[in-house]
Amino acid sequence: MNYPRNHSKYFNTIVIGVGGMGSATCYAIAKRGKRVLGLEALDIPHTSGSSHGHTRIIRMAYYEHPSYVMLLKRAYELWHEIENRADEKLLHYTGSIDAGPADSAVFSGAFQSATQYELEHEVLTGSEMTQRFPGYHFPHDMLALYQPQGGFLVPERCGICYVNAAMDMGAEIHGRERVLEYAPTSSGGVRVRTTRDEYFADSVVITAGAWDAGLMPFLKPLAVPERQVLAWFRPSRTEYFQPGNFPVFNCILPEGRFYGFPQHGIPGFKIGKYHHFQETGDPNNLIRGNNEPRPDDEQVLRDFTSRYFPDAAGPTMTLAACMFTNTPDGHFIIDQHPTMPQISYASPCSGHGYKFASVLGEIMAELAELGATRWDISLFRADRFGVPTSALFRNKGVAPRVAITGHHDPFGNKGAANGAATGHGARGSSEHGAHDASQSPHWLRDGVKSFW
Numbered sequence: 032m033n034y035p036r037n038h039s040k041y042f043n044t045i046v047i048g049v050g051g052m053g054s055a056t057c058y059a060i061a062k063r064g065k066r067v068l069g070l071e072a073l074d075i076p077h078t079s080g081s082s083h084g085h086t087r088i089i090r091m092a093y094y095e096h097p098s099y100v101m102l103l104k105r106a107y108e109l110w111h112e113i114e115n116r117a118d119e120k121l122l123h124y125t126g127s128i129d130a131g132p133a134d135s136a137v138f139s140g141a142f143q144s145a146t147q148y149e150l151e152h153e154v155l156t157g158s159e160m161t162q163r164f165p166g167y168h169f170p171h172d173m174l175a176l177y178q179p180q181g182g183f184l185v186p187e188r189c190g191i192c193y194v195n196a197a198m199d200m201g202a203e204i205h206g207r208e209r210v211l212e213y214a215p216t217s218s219g220g221v222r223v224r225t226t227r228d229e230y231f232a233d234s235v236v237i238t239a240g241a242w243d244a245g246l247m248p249f250l251k252p253l254a255v256p257e258r259q260v261l262a263w264f265r266p267s268r269t270e271y272f273q274p275g276n277f278p279v280f281n282c283i284l285p286e287g288r289f290y291g292f293p294q295h296g297i298p299g300f301k302i303g304k305y306h307h308f309q310e311t312g313d314p315n316n317l318i319r320g321n322n323e324p325r326p327d328d329e330q331v332l333r334d335f336t337s338r339y340f341p342d343a344a345g346p347t348m349t350l351a352a353c354m355f356t357n358t359p360d361g362h363f364i365i366d367q368h369p370t371m372p373q374i375s376y377a378s379p380c381s382g383h384g385y386k387f388a389s390v391l392g393e394i395m396a397e398l399a400e401l402g403a404t405r406w407d408i409s410l411f412r413a414d415r416f417g418v419p420t421s422a423l424f425r426n427k428g429v430a431p432r433v434a435i436t437g438h439h440d441p442f443g444n445k446g447a448a449n450g451a452a453t454g455h456g457a458r459g460s461s462e463h464g465a466h467d468a469s470q471s472p473h474w475l476r477d478g479v480k481s482f483w
């Protein structure tokens with residue numbers, strides 16, 4: 032049955048998943064004066080997805096690709112907007128460090144973004160870092176790009192502030208209501224069936240994080256949930272790890288690529304390793320039940336901390352598990368459904384999406400209402416992996432094809448499964464061994480090659 036537009040079960044847009052991206056999307060849609068329903072399967076907030084753990088890094092000189100910088104400029108503006116509206120501090124400036132060998136993507140990518148966009152920055156050696164920020168003990172020959180506009184967001188509070196602001200503007204948001212299925216209606220809208228009810232809308236936005244592929248099976252090999260573990264260790268020198276004198280960091284060292292934070296929320300230095308033990312699987316089991324943090328999870332984080340942050344390697348305060356949702360090239364997928372243009376979706380994780388939630392909310396709201404966005408999101412189009420081109424990118428040229436070797440191609444495109452990576456797909460080739468990685472130094476082998 033189709034409801035009339037003034038019916039209580041009819042909405043302009045239904046947002047599926049009210050986590051990091053969904054909460055910002057509900058806000059941005061409500062801000063446009065539209066009737067929005069946000070449906071969240073679990074609690075608001077919860078600790079079983081990708082947006083918990085007290086802190087998320089935000090930085091502007093982006094080593095993953097300079098094209099993110101314009102989005103980041105808007106993301107910062109919008110984080111300040113929600114802070115002002117909520118009258119709450121959500122973005123804490125600490126400065127940030129992107130460190131590694133001179134030709135590592137972490138350092139050289141950040142440096143390229145900083146110089147291309149004339150962003151304020153300094154280059155420090157390992158020893159200079161220790162002099163300036165005594166919590167750090169990196170090798171002298173490492174280089175770090177320090178950017179003062181780096182810092183961290185507080186994701187649980189950001190989500191709550193977005194949900195509150197959206198509801199103040201008339202949004203309806205339901206926790207503990209899982210979407211079971213959706214289908215197009217004869218009038219060009221969407222019918223959504225949940226564990227509690229059935230609703231209708233002109234458009235749908237899917238922001239289901241690690242569960243995206245469950246709702247859109249064509250994403251199965253392209254948005255792959257992966258278990259991550261975080262540790263908070265009590266420093267012996269707490270004064271070295273305060274937000275005022277310990278910048279957040281990303282670094283690449285022989286042990287892998289790690290990231291960390293000063294003390295905030297939990298009385299401990301926080302650290303995590305990208306791709307941790309590379310455990311992928313069903314998002315319903317990956318971080319719950321038997322997958323609670325284990326001694327071997329803790330050990331890898333403690334060993335790294337003892338070596339490079341020796342004054343932080345005190346007693347364990349907290350361990351937590353969380354999920355990345357990885358794409359083959361590490362860039363987001365943001366697009367319209369290939370056959371239903373009234374449905375758009377965002378899979379912006381691969382371990383670096385949270386900082387964009389504010390601007391992605393704005394982009395998803397534009398897609399929901401207008402079927403278009405003024406932002407250039409072509410880096411994120413799904414047809415780079417062989418998914419049929421959506422209406423959004425039809426007539427906009429052909430996407431550079433990215434290799435997804437090791438995954439089956441859901442659309443049987445030989446080129447996507449076996450073709451060489453081109454353009455921004457360079458990382459895909461390095462991760463999946465398209466060149467002889469055994470000959471490369473560690474920082475070029477760890478899936479963090481430059482993308483350009």
Ligand SMILES: Cc1cc2nc3c(=O)[nH]c(=O)nc-3n(C[C@H](O)[C@H](O)[C@H](O)COP(=O)(O)OP(=O)(O)OC[C@H]3O[C@@H](n4cnc5c(N)ncnc54)[C@H](O)[C@@H]3O)c2cc1C
Binds near residue numbers: 209240
């Ligand atoms: C350990 C870790 C560290 C990270 N560090 C950083 C960082 O420092 N900086 C940074 O920018 N990014 C970081 N990221 C990435 C960032 O946190 C993610 O990009 C972001 O949280 C993803 O948000 P999301 O909305 O896609 O997913 P989520 O916040 O998980 O939201 C998805 C929601 O959809 C709901 N859902 C799923 N299926 C359904 C359904 N059928 N019906 C209704 N609801 C449904 C889920 O319950 C969930 O609440 C990190 C990620 C992790 C895991």
